[in-house]
Amino acid sequence: MFLNEICKSDRLKSTELLIIRLKETHKLRPNVMEDLRKLLAGFRGEKEMKYYLQFLPEKDCLIIHNLRLYDGKTYFQIDYLILTQRFALILECKNYYGEVHFDSNFNQLIRKVDEKEEGFSDPISQAKRHQRQLQTYFKLHNLPPIPIEFLVIFSNPSTIIKGNPAIKDKVIHSHSFLEKWEQMHLKYKVIVMDRKMLRKVSKNFMKNNTTETVDLLKKYGLQPSDLITGVQCPACEKFAMQRKKRKWFCPHCNSYDTAAHQKAVIDYLLLIKPTITNKEFREFAHITSRETAAKMLVRMKLPSTGENKGRKYHKP
Ligand SMILES: [Zn+2]
Numbered sequence: 001m002f003l004n005e006i007c008k009s010d011r012l013k014s015t016e017l018l019i020i021r022l023k024e025t026h027k028l029r030p031n032v033m034e035d036l037r038k039l040l041a042g043f044r045g046e047k048e049m050k051y052y053l054q055f056l057p058e059k060d061c062l063i064i065h066n067l068r069l070y071d072g073k074t075y076f077q078i079d080y081l082i083l084t085q086r087f088a089l090i091l092e093c094k095n096y097y098g099e100v101h102f103d104s105n106f107n108q109l110i111r112k113v114d115e116k117e118e119g120f121s122d123p124i125s126q127a128k129r130h131q132r133q134l135q136t137y138f139k140l141h142n143l144p145p146i147p148i149e150f151l152v153i154f155s156n157p158s159t160i161i162k163g164n165p166a167i168k169d170k171v172i173h174s175h176s177f178l179e180k181w182e183q184m185h186l187k188y189k190v191i192v193m194d195r196k197m198l199r200k201v202s203k204n205f206m207k208n209n210t211t212e213t214v215d216l217l218k219k220y221g222l223q224p225s226d227l228i229t230g231v232q233c234p235a236c237e238k239f240a241m242q243r244k245k246r247k248w249f250c251p252h253c254n255s256y257d258t259a260a261h262q263k264a265v266i267d268y269l270l271l272i273k274p275t276i277t278n279k280e281f282r283e284f285a286h287i288t289s290r291e292t293a294a295k296m297l298v299r300m301k302l303p304s305t306g307e308n309k310g311r312k313y314h315k316p
Contacts (some may be wrong), residue, residue, distance in 0.1 A: 002063045003206060006050050008077040009066055014214045015301040017267050021227040028220050044153035045095025046079055053080065054175045060084055061299040062202045068210050072140050075210065078130055085198055086188040090134065092127045093207040097156055102163030102171065103253040124170055143201050146192045149184060153177060216271060224272050230286050231260045240286055261285050263297050
């Protein structure tokens with residue numbers, strides 16, 4: 001049973017917003033584009049993995065996607081966690097094309113495409129670290145100790161996996177997952193948690209599952225002035241719409257919209273800073289009237305603090 005929706009991570013959502021707002025000629029655009037491409041490939045891999053997870057016994061397996069927990073020192077994020085009464089399984093999904101070589105001497109992953117090599121951090125070391133952090137988390141929250149397994153899964157069937165044969169036990173293609181699952185199921189015969197405890201553990205995870213605050217401007221060393229301001233047209237996706245007849249008008253495709261500014265507010269809150277004032281909103285969305293801007297912000301029912309001119313609207 002899936003306990004949450006399979007949806008894009010906060011990092012991916014923010015990077016998508018950034019690429020829309022980052023000026024066309026900015027020198028860092030190719031870097032952001034490359035990161036976005038990787039994040040999207042990763043998400044596609046996770047979505048494809050969902051297909052195989054649907055075949056797991058509905059009642060016995062609780063599945064959480066993008067679980068981000070705090071182990072007392074740092075946060076760690078697991079692509080998929082599968083909880084059963086006998087064991088827990090961490091899945092690290094990778095969606096790489098080409099040939100990947102696990103270099104166990106230096107704990108790195110080398111990807112080769114058309115004779116060009118690129119290094120990545122070793123997903124086995126990453127999964128082992130998450131395994132230890134999850135064990136620490138269980139102790140920290142007084143949850144019953146349970147065997148924790150992990151698998152590194154390559155979702156692209158054409159990826160060629162190379163390395164020491166010993167990794168075969170931990171690294172698989174997604175189409176071999178169900179077979180691997182059967183083996184694990186046979187290995188763990190002892191019930192460690194009753195159903196009530198399993199529900200308690202899963203509730204604890206869902207309650208402590210935290211979203212990641214991603215400051216992309218800081219990450220790339222960008223300034224707010226590097227971003228395109230104004231309201232984006234939802235029909236043709238161009239900037240910037242103008243206020244006309246109490247609506248938003250697009251000079252590119254001549255369409256009208258009443259709520260297009262809402263997206264601009266969200267962009268501001270996710271990319272620039274987690275609060276926005278009436279003045280900041282007017283500057284960012286190109287609105288002249290303070291009253292109009294106030295009405296728009298109030299209608300969005302965002303949490304707010306302060307009064308009058310000092311009023312700040314917060315990220316929902
Ligand atoms: Zn338009």
